[in-house]
Amino acid sequence: MASAGLEDSSPIVNLTDLGALRGSTSTSVWTERTIYQFLGVHYAQSTTGENRFQPPKKVAPWKGIKDATRHGMPCPQLKLLSTFSGKAFAPDLEDCLTVSIYSTDLAAARPVMVFIHGGGFHEGCAKNQTAEFLLERDVVLVTVQYRLGPLGFLATKTVRIPGNMAMMDLTLALNWIQEHIDRFGGDPKNVTLFGQSAGAAAISALLYSPKVPDGLFHKVILQSAGSASPWVWDTDPVGSARAIAIKAGCNATASLEEMEQFLQHVDIWTLLRSFMDLKVERTVSEGLDHVGGNRLVTGDYHGFLPDTPWQFMKQGKIRKNIPMMAGVTKHEGTFLLTTVYDHFKRTGQLDDPHFVKYFLVDAVNKFLGASDSTGALGGYEMRTLFTERELNSGNFADLAEGLIDLAGTILIKAPLLREAQANSRVNPNATFLYSFDYVGEKTRFGYGADTSHYPFDGGVHHSNDKLYLFPYPSGQPEKLNKNDTAMAKLMVDLWTSFATEGVPTSEHLTVNWDTMKHYAGPYLHINYPLSMGENYYEEFTVASDEKRKRS
Template sequence: MQLSWWQIVSLLLVLPSVVESRVRNRQYDEEKDTIIELPSLGSIQGKILETAWTKREVLQFVDVRYAEPPTGLHRFKAPRPIEPWEDVMDATAEKIGCPSVVSMDSLRKLDDVLDVEDCLTMTITTPNVTSRLPVLVYIHGEYLYEGSNSEAPPDYLLEKDVVLVTPQYRLGPFGFLSTKTDEIPGNAGFMDIFLALQFIKHFIKYFGGDPSRITVAGQVGGAAIAHLLTLSPIVQRGLFHQVIYQSGSAIMPIFLEEDPRKQAQEIAKKAECKMVTVRDLNTCLMELSALELLTAFMEHALEKSDLGIGHTGGIQFTIGGPSGVLPKHPYDLMLESNFSYPAMGGCPKNAGSRVLNEIVDNDFERKIPDDDYSTYDYIDHVIRQTVGTDKTMLLTSFVTHDFFNRPLMENGTFDTLIPRLIDVAGTLNHKLPVLLALNMNNKHNPDNTFLYTFDYAGEFNRYKEMDEETNMQSPFKAGVSLTDEALYLFPYPEHVTRLSRPDQLMARRMVDLWTNFVISGNPLGSARVGYWPPMTTLYGPYMRIDETMTIGGNYFTEFSATLSDEENGQSLIREVYYLRSRSRKRAQNKRRKQLAKSNVRKLQNPKLGGRKSLVKRPNRNKIRF
């Protein structure tokens, strides 16, 4: 077929724009496609992003406000839904995270410039605003006193057809301080997520999400909130439909408090509040600036840290009180429940190394107290920092019987106890709470409850201070530490954004597993490629996620995973640390002997005394490299 001259000219005119469009691979127009209208609220301007691997274009709406500012008389109270707005809401750039102890330097600069407590926002990322795709609501973690939704960038997960929503909630004293009164009822941070889910349920269809397929996931504190959403009587069924617990649940002792007023009074005292009545206490706490409240909270936490869990206020769910969130202990609510959601949950293999590393760094100040501590002292210290003071000694009895043998109990030193202490910390703080939550879940949903252990040891740890390069002065390696599975779902923090080829393969596997569960309710997808059996007993079966995936029968064996690896020649003990330590001790002993001999000679012959140096020498024990 011959083309006329005008057809040829037309093709020549059109071809450059077609080629340019293909080169740029633009699916969306920056001006037309990034603005959406939310009925009865207003318009939102988002932006275009590209995913990490295929450079797929997606739309992101950053820090969309879902609540009015929780300030003034509304501090500590349940959040209020966002009011309609007139101008187009700019959702193209990150706003501030909720105030926390790690953002205090920023608060000092911003406190007079803007409302730092106006932080109740969510970021929504979608492949297509006209679709009806399953939704993953990811609640960021840490221990309810720090973190933000920037911890969950969409670069990996949005390779798949899901909508990712990452809400922010009030942290520390702003979200969890309580006097059990109407003024400061407690559980405000939980109520933030509850309101966020109502916003998502109502408006997610305008972002391309399906309101009938919402999965709530979280890590550590975020997982505890996700679990509490399944238990609290104020949360109506149908608000979400599935859950994922990463290293946490609502029955973690660190997150529970029945008498929070005592801690609130102690924090207020740090802020020099004058208190005669509870009303005085409430008024003073509400009138403090954000920086003053955080400073008092931090001073109180540092003062009480050695006492362990249960002595620091402002980081726990309040049991009882006027909020109605938790009328009784969550374990009692679990026993009474006759309903559960499809669920998946688990922990990294060496989850306890994070807690033990903090004990060594903060409590021991990197000086191992073998001269002062017995095995019982080490066990007691770990128990205090994971579940609180063991007043009845029943827990100590269980730990000593199940994790330690008689020679270690009589003659153990820190280096010989490391694997067991990591396992004790990981089991009490993370593995057991997740297992108990899934046990109860399995009772009512036996075909849709999936348990895992994350065993893949990649190049990085999610917490940089736990990385091999950063942590060479620690007596042990981090192993597969707390929340390490998250770095294969989200390119965060900065030091883990450039993955090696094996780590990238693991990231692709993790994205497949998590999004398969979000889409179909099964980690291996509707096609069931492979086999991940749901739980059928109190302890399994479960999946070991590693370079190859294998099925385990009894999850109780994971309680001693670090010790098992040690016995199989895969030790986390850093031998070079102890070689250096022993070498230093030998050198110190040698210097002491030489000094003692020198002093004896000086006493015998005063002329050898010499002139005393006026130069102060540094204490070697105070120098840290």
């Protein structure tokens, strides 16, 4: 049962076997619909103390009416250290497994959209994604928090630190949604998962995990990631755990059990600082594929991922009857190329024309985690992404467009295409592919940091698509100009109609967005004007191709 309080500003829901929640209201941005919101609702118990690194436990019932008018505390992450040190927060920093639910009709049975945030598996929270855009349509939005960094991903593959804990968090959250979403006006038989970056990779893991039963979700939208990306997997989880423990102060000769006991009880911030220090060191010295502590693992103790999704795809073990939307932003590579540029500039190597001319492409491949022992990959990249004049220039700026394509393809575009290709094998009339190409007034390039020193701009940057699904900054939905508002209305239509019927539609969709019919298309270019492409591999060279057209 659900009810509303004084002037509908204090809605109350009663959850079977749990207790009552008091929410609050907000307003949709274009038609001022009343949104009932229940924020920071626990789906699991605290993971502090002996529960650290353990599978999540269902939240216990409570008495009375629980306040759900404020966002839950973000899961611990080094970036928010100053936030966590504030006195406004509860002392239990690991009590963060919450969902936030948004609905415009608590008595309906509407499609449910569950958003899984990105952030490289070590950053992010639910409060950055609110409902003022999406709830212009008749859906229920749920945003989920899961453990981040080593608290959610460290693994020794034993009962003490089993691995993939964050994926178990998400699974428990989906079970909670199945049990309770009807009290918020949602239909548990029509649940769509959508996630961006690491959130999309997490959805792939959920799709292919034998521990996730059918029926927890029914459609998926993957934005800017696939699980085959080199930044998704920890190839040496026990070694990573030991390296983090040693940095945090553990004796280097400690036994596995002693090391696990140390990690179980070490201070959160010491643990997170040690993880981040190791992450930076290994990225620079060995490449993104050698980072650990914030990655999925195969062969975890509880069998959540006995193998990678890519292995399941090759074996044809693909979940049937799951419609999929999948796509990227046009210039995904600018996101990490900033880190690449800063590193090689700091070492002085970008000031060496000989290094830039002969070794930069190989060095970038290694940095990004792309294995190339024979040099074949680098050779193909040099042939397809750069002109002879650009390569001979010895100047990073002349190579920027090709490097944008290189980084975007390795980290995001190629792994994303694999996901869509696999799904279309068993769901041939229900797999929709897109590239988000729209350049609006805002960009997430640099994520607020100064970008003026880079010899390239952000283009259609990683996560720019989210600007048209969720207000940015959060809670400021009125900030879009006329053209950007039109794009947001189109995006909201496409995403919510797919969640409703499994087919993305809109009165503003001026072309026929057909499902994937072959290995690389067709696919929709989300831009003005809208258009269709036939060969998604053209997105792998889009920046360098456009540069050549301009010259």
